Amino acid sequence: MQDPIRLICDDELERRWVWISLIMAFAIGGLLGVYAVANNLHPPSNVETIDSSRLHLTEEFAEDNLGVKENADGSLTVTMVAARYGFFPPIIEVPADTMVKFRIASADVLHGVHVPNTNMSTMIVPGYVSEVNTAFPTPGKYAFLCNEYCGLGHDSMWSRLIVTSKSSPMSAGNK
Numbered sequence: 058m059q060d061p062i063r064l065i066c067d068d069e070l071e072r073r074w075v076w077i078s079l080i081m082a083f084a085i086g087g088l089l090g091v092y093a094v095a096n097n098l099h100p101p102s103n104v105e106t107i108d109s110s111r112l113h114l115t116e117e118f119a120e121d122n123l124g125v126k127e128n129a130d131g132s133l134t135v136t137m138v139a140a141r142y143g144f145f146p147p148i149i150e151v152p153a154d155t156m157v158k159f160r161i162a163s164a165d166v167l168h169g170v171h172v173p174n175t176n177m178s179t180m181i182v183p184g185y186v187s188e189v190n191t192a193f194p195t196p197g198k199y200a201f202l203c204n205e206y207c208g209l210g211h212d213s214m215w216s217r218l219i220v221t222s223k224s225s226p227m228s229a230g231n232k
């Protein structure tokens with residue numbers, strides 16, 4: 058069979074390099090694919106859809122149901138809504154070294170979350186539930202920043218994440 062690369066390239070050496078780069082690209086792509094499937098990886102923006110205009114009518118994202126909830130296995134689930142220009146509830150308090158599952162939905166446009174000095178970062182795409190599983194090893198007060206431009210108030214769209222040391226009890230709740 059004739060080398061198909063010959064159609065676009067006459068030089069023998071150049072054709073060899075085209076083949077090498079093609080093989081490398083497919084090998085690396087294939088490796089990533091195998092790794093992602095083997096470890097059940099998926100993008101943090103999830104593939105779970107939701108009607109952003111009716112969040113308040115859903116069970117999970119109704120205003121009264123937002124905040125931190127403890128699961129049977131001791132991990133936490135934090136349910137939040139991002140909307141111009143804030144995160145609700147505005148203060149989240151979790152203990153250090155505890156698995157936390159964030160479930161965040163946007164009520165309007167594209168937002169994002171970035172918590173500096175941690176690995177918490179995700180886009181919050183309207184129409185989807187963003188899910189991030191993480192744990193915060195270091196107690197302290199963290200800024201919970203919107204990192205996707207969402208309008209004139211984007212600069213002031215941030216809230217608080219408080220990570221308490223595991224031995225001290227949770228204080229005042231998440232109002």
Ligand code: CUA
Binds near residue numbers: 141205207211
């Ligand atoms: Cu929300 Cu920027």
